Amino acid sequence: MKLSDSQYYTLRRWHSLSGVVPVGAFLLEHLATNAIALDGPAAYNRGVAAIGGLPFLPAIEVLLIGVPILFHMLVGALIATSGEASVFRGRYPRNWMYLLQRVSGVFLAFFIIYHVWGTRLSPAAALHRSDLYTFMRGHLRERGVLPIYLLGTIAACFHLGNGLFGFAVHWGFAATKEAQRRAARIGFAVFVILAALGVDALLSFTDHPLRLFGHPPDTFALHAGVER
Amino acid sequence: MSEPAITLRVLRQSSPTAAPRWEGFTLPWRADLSVAACLAELRERTRGAEGESREPLAWTECTGRCNGACAMRINGAARPACTARVDELGSDVITLEPLVKFVVIRDLMVDREPMIENIERLRMGAEGGDGAGGVVAASSDPALAIARCTRCGLCLETCPQVNERSDYVGPAPIVHALLFNALPAGGAHARQRLAAIMGRGGIADCGNAQNCVEICPERIPLTEALGTLARETTFLWLGRMMGG
Numbered sequence: 265m266k267l268s269d270s271q272y273y274t275l276r277r278w279h280s281l282s283g284v285v286p287v288g289a290f291l292l293e294h295l296a297t298n299a300i301a302l303d304g305p306a307a308y309n310r311g312v313a314a315i316g317g318l319p320f321l322p323a324i325e326v327l328l329i330g331v332p333i334l335f336h337m338l339v340g341a342l343i344a345t346s347g348e349a350s351v352f353r354g355r356y357p358r359n360w361m362y363l364l365q366r367v368s369g370v371f372l373a374f375f376i377i378y379h380v381w382g383t384r385l386s387p388a389a390a391l392h393r394s395d396l397y398t399f400m401r402g403h404l405r406e407r408g409v410l411p412i413y414l415l416g417t418i419a420a421c422f423h424l425g426n427g428l429f430g431f432a433v434h435w436g437f438a439a440t441k442e443a444q445r446r447a448a449r450i451g452f453a454v455f456v457i458l459a460a461l462g463v464d465a466l467l468s469f470t471d472h473p474l475r476l477f478g479h480p481p482d483t484f485a486l487h488a489g490v491e492r
Numbered sequence: 493m494s495e496p497a498i499t500l501r502v503l504r505q506s507s508p509t510a511a512p513r514w515e516g517f518t519l520p521w522r523a524d525l526s527v528a529a530c531l532a533e534l535r536e537r538t539r540g541a542e543g544e545s546r547e548p549l550a551w552t553e554c555t556g557r558c559n560g561a562c563a564m565r566i567n568g569a570a571r572p573a574c575t576a577r578v579d580e581l582g583s584d585v586i587t588l589e590p591l592v593k594f595v596v597i598r599d600l601m602v603d604r605e606p607m608i609e610n611i612e613r614l615r616m617g618a619e620g621g622d623g624a625g626g627v628v629a630a631s632s633d634p635a636l637a638i639a640r641c642t643r644c645g646l647c648l649e650t651c652p653q654v655n656e657r658s659d660y661v662g663p664a665p666i667v668h669a670l671l672f673n674a675l676p677a678g679g680a681h682a683r684q685r686l687a688a689i690m691g692r693g694g695i696a697d698c699g700n701a702q703n704c705v706e707i708c709p710e711r712i713p714l715t716e717a718l719g720t721l722a723r724e725t726t727f728l729w730l731g732r733m734m735g736g
Binding site: 267269270272273274276277343345346347348349355356358359361362363429430433434435436437438439440441443444 | 650652653654655657658660690691692694696697698699700701702703706707713715716718719720722723724725726727729732
């Protein structure tokens with residue numbers, strides 16, 4: 265496939281935008297849903313049931329989440345493989361961010377496939393009869409799964425936070441040195457806050473919750489308030 | 493006790509296609525010696541006696557104050573040779589290699605012509621501006637600061653997006669669109685210049701690693717220039733999408 269110059273520019277613009285909307289927006293939604301688990305299994309299962317009740321959910325999942333992620337992934341693979349990984353002398357701090365953005369992106373491509381398989385497509389995920397909280401708790405107890413999920417969560421938050429800096433510069437929102445510095449700081453803050461929230465939510469499915477942001481869960485009942 | 497000495501290991505190459513080889517030299521140590529001064533001495537030494545067919549060490553010397561032409565890899569780091577003092581390098585052995593992002597002509601001399609062609613392609617009639625003359629050099633306008641560019645190539649050398657797998661032309665050519673657009677004679681083709689840097693290998697390939705602004709010996713605000721061009725190309729792109 266050969267793209268013209270203007271098509272190439274447009275492709276790069278869509279790649280940059282897709283990382284923020286809808287992919288970045290979906291990450292926020294996903295982390296927020298995970299965080300309901302901090303209120304206990306019942307609250308989490310209620311939240312999941314509410315999302316399950318949304319109209320046109322399969323279409324939303326495929327067209328607004330799946331396709332944009334796939335697009336961002338494929339164009340990202342082109343970008344990552346045209347860069348240079350070496351960090352030799354004469355490279356500066358910002359270059360680490362450049363490198364980490366690409367490393368996290370490549371890792372996330374594999375992680376997302378693994379994650380969607382393990383929680384949606386695999387026979388175990390598709391056929392389980394338990395509630396989602398119990399399923400996730402069991403899944404995260406399998407050997408090696410929790411570390412991969414922790415890494416995936418942190419990588420996703422970094423990629424979005426640092427990606428916001430790139431977005432601000434590429435689109436011309438941050439043209440001056442001061443604006444770029446500000447964008448980098450905001451991006452890093454987004455990373456740290458989202459990663460803390462994401463890890464906190466993830467660990468609430470385990471026997472060792474962190475509870476960084478608050479109160480103990482209302483109840484450990486699995487289905488309080490849910491019609492079965 | 494022996495006299496203090498500096499050992500220079502130079503990666504030499506007889507032609508663009510020849511295999512590179514390391515050659516070692518020893519010079520008496522002097523604190524105020526620059527790498528460029530060492531090279532001037534080595535050139536004499538490698539010239540050989542009358543009638544002897546030897547290849548004197550080749551490198552590009554700066555004329556007058558450092559104009560970046562002498563940039564090379566010194567102990568692995570790309571920098572101008574005439575501002576690198578041996579006492580500041582902190583080692584008795586100094587390795588010298590040609591820049592890796594350019595084709596080697598001979599020894600430490602590289603071909604900057606492709607980069608210069610990419611700069612000149614954007615000129616489109618905007619005469620002047622280069623070479624740091626008078627008013628332009630004194631201006632604090634980031635666009636006009638680009639007039640200080642000596643075309644040393646260090647911004648390409650340090651850019652991870654400039655490599656054989658990518659078409660990216662590098663920071664120096666792209667930011668010249670901003671300079672030429674700011675010159676009195678440049679306004680007429682401002683849109684064409686922006687359109688030219690929106691192609692493959694243009695500004696969209698900038699990866700924001702921001703090494704260029706750190707390494708530039710002339711302290712040109714390259715990332716600001718790239719950010720400004722990103723904004724201007726975004727507007728042009730949006731305008732085109734809306735049929736403008």
